[in-house]
Amino acid sequence: MNDMRAFSLTEKTAIVTGALGLIGRNHCAALAEAGATVVIADVEGSPVQEFADELQAEHGMQALGVNLDVTNPDSLQAAKEQILSRFGTIDILVNNAAVNDMVENRSGGAEETSFENYPLDLWRRVMDVNVTGVFLCSQVFGAEMARQGGGSIINIASTYGIVAPDQSLYVRPDGSRLMYKSPVYPASKGAVIAFTRFLAAYWGVSGVRVNTLSPGGVENSQEAWFVENYARRTPLGRMAEPSDYKGALVFLASDASRYMTGANLVVDGGFTAW
Numbered sequence: 001m002n003d004m005r006a007f008s009l010t011e012k013t014a015i016v017t018g019a020l021g022l023i024g025r026n027h028c029a030a031l032a033e034a035g036a037t038v039v040i041a042d043v044e045g046s047p048v049q050e051f052a053d054e055l056q057a058e059h060g061m062q063a064l065g066v067n068l069d070v071t072n073p074d075s076l077q078a079a080k081e082q083i084l085s086r087f088g089t090i091d092i093l094v095n096n097a098a099v100n101d102m103v104e105n106r107s108g109g110a111e112e113t114s115f116e117n118y119p120l121d122l123w124r125r126v127m128d129v130n131v132t133g134v135f136l137c138s139q140v141f142g143a144e145m146a147r148q149g150g151g152s153i154i155n156i157a158s159t160y161g162i163v164a165p166d167q168s169l170y171v172r173p174d175g176s177r178l179m180y181k182s183p184v185y186p187a188s189k190g191a192v193i194a195f196t197r198f199l200a201a202y203w204g205v206s207g208v209r210v211n212t213l214s215p216g217g218v219e220n221s222q223e224a225w226f227v228e229n230y231a232r233r234t235p236l237g238r239m240a241e242p243s244d245y246k247g248a249l250v251f252l253a254s255d256a257s258r259y260m261t262g263a264n265l266v267v268d269g270g271f272t273a274w
Contacts, residue, residue: 006254006255006256006258007034007250007251007254007255007256008034008035008254009031009034009035009036009092009250009253009254010034010035010036011035012035012036012037012089012091012092012253013036013037013039013083013087013088013089013090013091013092014031014036014037014038014039014091014092014093014094014253015039015041015066015083015090015092015093015094015137015141016028016031016038016039016040016041016094016096017041017042017068017070017093017094017095017096017097017133017137018041018042018070018096018097018098019040019041019042019048019051019096020040020042020046020047020048020051021042021096022218022220022242023096023156023215023218023242023245024042024096024097025051025242026242026243026245026246027094027096027245027246027249028040028051028055028063029055029059029243029246030245030246030247030249030250031092031094031249031250031253032055032058032059032061032063033059033246033250034250034253034254035061036061036091036092036253037061037062037063037064037087038052038055038061038062038063038064039063039064039065039066039083039087040052040055040063040064040065040066041065041066041067041068041079041097042067042068042097043067043068043069043097044067044068044069044075045067046067047065048065048066048067049064049065050065051065052064052065053065062087064082064083064086064087066079066082066083070097070129070133070134070136070137071128071129071132071133071136072136073136073139073140076136076137076140076141077140079140080140080141080144084144089148090141090144090145090148090151091145091148091150091151091152092151092152092153092154092253093137093138093141093142093145093151093152093153093154094154094156094249094253095133095134095137095138095153095154095155095156095192096156097129097133097137098129098130098133098156098188099125099126099129099130099185100158100185101113101179101181101182101185102220103170103178103179103222103223103226109177109178109179110176110177110178110179110180113179113180113181113182114180115180115183118182118183118184122182122184123183123184126182126184126185126188127184127187127188127191130184130185130188130189130191130192131188131191131192131195134155134192134195135195138153138155138195138199138210141153142199142203142208142210145203145206145208146203146206146207146208149206149207150206150207150208151207151208151209152208152209152210152211152252152253152254152257153199153208153209153210153211154211154212154213154249154252154253155192155193155195155196155210155211155212155213156192156212156213156214156215157189157190157192157193157196157212157213157214157264158185158186158189158214158215159214159215159216159217159266159268159271159272160181160185160186160189161186161188161189161190161191161192161193161214162190162193162214162264162266162272163271163272164186165180165181165185165186166233167180167181168229169181169226169229169230169233170226171229172225173225178226189214192212193212193214193264196210196211196212196262196264197262200261200262200263201262204261209257209258209260209261210261210262211252211257211260211261211262211263211264211265212263212264212265213245213248213249213252213264213265213267214264214265214266214267214268215240215244215245215267215268216234216239216240216267216268216269216271217230217239217240217271218239218240218241218242218244219238219239219240219241220242222239227239233271233274234268234269234270234271235269235270235271235273235274236269236270237269238269239269240267240268240269244267245267248265248267251265252265
């Protein structure tokens with residue numbers, strides 16, 4: 001296949017977890033634009049079907065909203081049965097659901113977020129969603145792909161799964177510290193990258209490709225000084241826009257990357273190049 005048809009996702013069913021987040025919505029839109037049937041999956045009580053209806057109206061494809069808990073095997077099994085009953089196959093899984101201590105939604109100041117004071121219960125909660133959630137979703141939905149004889153799993157990691165957080169980014173112009181980036185977020189995303197390699201080796205024989213997409217920071221109403229700090233630290237001189245990952249996601253989901261598995265596709269404006 002040597003033309004743009006390799007990027008088409010027509011007749012493919014894709015699941016996106018954490019679908020109502022900033023990047024999650026763009027992941028869903030990218031898959032829909034490429035022709036996929038998209039399952040909008042997010043936590044219980046989220047307005048998933050509303051967004052599914054919006055996508056369907058805009059792109060003319062099928063979409064389904066599903067509430068699920070990525071840390072609950074029973075919830076995932078019920079979602080799998082619902083999806084298979086409706087669409088018959090599961091072809092693409094985007095493990096996007098995660099807990100992140102973002103600047104714009106931070107909890108705690110410098111003292112509370114320092115490594116020395118980081119709470120064990122929060123460490124466990126983040127690991128449960130960011131690592132166990134990826135494990136369980138891959139186990140439930142990926143096993144169906146292996147049974148079918150093919151599919152693509154895309155695990156969303158982070159630049160902070162590759163390099164340590166640059167704690168200087170979180171220092172205000174007056175020298176005071178807004179926060180520390182937590183120890184658990186990079187630990188969890190590093191685990192996702194390692195787990196991707198495990199699955200790629202394990203399921204290659206079954207035709208299931210497993211890759212990681214590692215995005216950089218996204219501009220999202222952060223204070224101007226933080227955006228400037230991040231832009232200065234990045235060779236392309238800016239934070240990402242929410243739509244900057246759409247092309248990479250479709251590439252990994254589609255036959256355009258058919259000889260690619262176990263890889264980590266880094267899309268970070270060059271942040272990890274320095």
